Amino acid sequence: MTTSEVISELAKQLPASAILTDPAITDSYRRDWAKDPDAGHPLAVVRARSTNDVQAVMRWASRHSIPVVPRGAGSGLSGGATAVNEGIVLSTELMRDITIDPTTRIAVVQPGLLNAEVKKAAAAEGLWYPPDPSSFEICSIGGNAATNAGGLCCVKYGVTTDYVLGLQVVLADGTAVRLGGPRVKDVAGLSLTKLFVGSEGTLGVITEITLRLLPPQQPASTVVAGFHSLSDAVGAILEITKVMRPAMLEFMDGTAINAVEDAVKMGLDRSAQALLIAQSDSPGADRSREANFMAAAFTQHNATEVFVTDDEAEGAAFTAARRFAIPAVERLGTLLLEDVGVPIPALPQLLEGIQKIAQDRGVLVAVIAHAGDGNTHPLIVHNPEDHDEARRANVAFGEIMDLAISLGGTITGEHGVGRLKKAWLPGQVGEDVMVLTRKIKDALDPAGILNPGAMT
């Protein structure tokens, strides 16, 4: 069969206009936000509207051994949705149903809905979906589940997997299975729901997610402090996390502070080496007790200035400044975005090591972090037109992951391995775990058609 005959065969199984083949359109599906320079040219982009559509695609792909790259909103940062040659991109962006049962505090959502839309639908019922990637306004809930996405509130409220009670997944051969369901506790059989969360499209395509929701978050107090020394800032973080659970505990280094201040003029201390933004959302009087405790910890660890506010709008402005750090630093050049994590006591070594790598390689690296769980985002600024600088940036990208591994850390705390970090995965988990991983991959996707080249 010719390629166009193969595509026609698929078209017969799908609703009209589900398949896009015009390169002017399909080009925008070749890359996610990782902007993988090695992205392939897909045969077609398929926009599924239902689990049945996804099943038809996978049956067809199995029949013809055609690689399938599942794609949510395309906001991934590790190249998990990079298109491959001779393959198709399977987009779930049109699968956007949501049903909320306020009585049991459960949402059943299709993967194409954005995280912000899930939050909004929950809020309309007086409920809360906590996970909050910085990209929450543009990332899909399906992508969140596929990568086990995190965010700012993880430090107290956990990551995506902590909220996924059930999944519908289409397997490599087109079989649709339901895993878990609307039951808060359920240990019947292997923990397959948990296995598929974070599997980055390598084991199946998620077509429905059952999410646990919480009662609404309480108002938060915000505490902000600048530090002249990284080790002072980390000392304050440990002082806090060893005895309490802040609702947020975020970090920006001097480069990030100045980039944000250049962009939004908030009056941040440009001379600080570290800015910490913390919140308590504990109820009643405990909120100010916790806020005061954090402020005292900051002061005790030589903060240059400490600011405490109960005002929600003021607090939101600081959170927005932190969320704005990536676009602000991006004004300085193209970014290679890291996601390395270490145990919190190793943060000073990680941060100092990163600056040494930046100096050695002659590139600028700004660091922002979900400091309360040791998850950092070094942003490697470079000019991709300058090939030598781009090369040095890539070397630094790898060296920072090697550094995190050497400190007992992880190459990715919340973005996923995708294609960009795949070469470092064995260094972190070891060859025996890679063998175990491939056994599972081979058992579930023997022809290797599900997101080939990503993670496994």
Added chain:
Amino acid sequence: MTTSEVISELAKQLPASAILTDPAITDSYRRDWAKDPDAGHPLAVVRARSTNDVQAVMRWASRHSIPVVPRGAGSGLSGGATAVNEGIVLSTELMRDITIDPTTRIAVVQPGLLNAEVKKAAAAEGLWYPPDPSSFEICSIGGNAATNAGGLCCVKYGVTTDYVLGLQVVLADGTAVRLGGPRVKDVAGLSLTKLFVGSEGTLGVITEITLRLLPPQQPASTVVAGFHSLSDAVGAILEITKVMRPAMLEFMDGTAINAVEDAVKMGLDRSAQALLIAQSDSPGADRSREANFMAAAFTQHNATEVFVTDDEAEGAAFTAARRFAIPAVERLGTLLLEDVGVPIPALPQLLEGIQKIAQDRGVLVAVIAHAGDGNTHPLIVHNPEDHDEARRANVAFGEIMDLAISLGGTITGEHGVGRLKKAWLPGQVGEDVMVLTRKIKDALDPAGILNPGAMT
């Protein structure tokens, strides 16, 4: 080789006295608390003292295709540790090391330590390990991880998997792998840690667990209420869970209330059809606000009497009464212990259906429940000497699981599938999920030597 030659070969790899073969001793390792009548006679019991010992056992077992039944404290309730003929029981009871890092709030524990010992060691550092199976004083942390055990505080604080950051696991061929680690956020590779939690010894033997600890629990207020109607009690539960997260929300039916009152004389209302015991541990003034809210919900749903106390000792007495329900009901006869769960709105149908099954089969069934997450423990009382009654009890055991499945529920909320519930697993998850399960099992344990007959 003769059996004794095969055993001798293993003995050479292990420290002295690691292998027990005297039937007077090994008999006590044939069954867990499920008291499986079909338990086999093991070739030997091996008490490992290290990961190396477990590796030696698995290499030897692989070489000779000898079934290995991993065993923690033997307090399992589904026959997950039932011995099999021609196999060995691999006990981790002597692996009892624990190290706590208070700075990062992490414990690294060996599987033989009891849950209560983990809690105590954490408390000595001013920290808290939340999961609290009713059997916490006699169950092992390794068994907790292998079954993804729950408990009373799950309704607010989650189950075992929510606290497991990393595992060391010995695979079927004797390879020891480290999965996850002391990192709060880590999405590098498949979620293998989560896959092994709850795998009931069918995929590997857990030899070390890295646990996340929390700052200490705050003092709790306790609210207790009796109801003459099950649907009133469930109405009150839903009223509470849809807007707040109680730290505990437990249920006893009339039979359980009377059995407890017979045993401990607490002045419980013997005429009640349902007793609810709820707690709030929210900080500051929010604790009494939540306690009062729950008390008002009970009153509004026609509670016969409502008792509220801030006194920790009084609250603990009610919790102890609830924990004592199983031994109290056991005074009435031998128990078949269920663990079925349903979405909370289906609780009245489940509870009424259970009473109908009890009547139809002429057996007594008392029900206690972690009501706040819909997880019930029907206790089927019977006399095993009366063969007809024992048969009817077993029929009821299956019918109750069928009922839970028909209500969109689960056959096991926290005990595991083991051998006793295995026949019902396909009915709940479906044949396609069983196929998926067996693909993973076969990939990781091709000879089927790991806990054969359990779950998969």
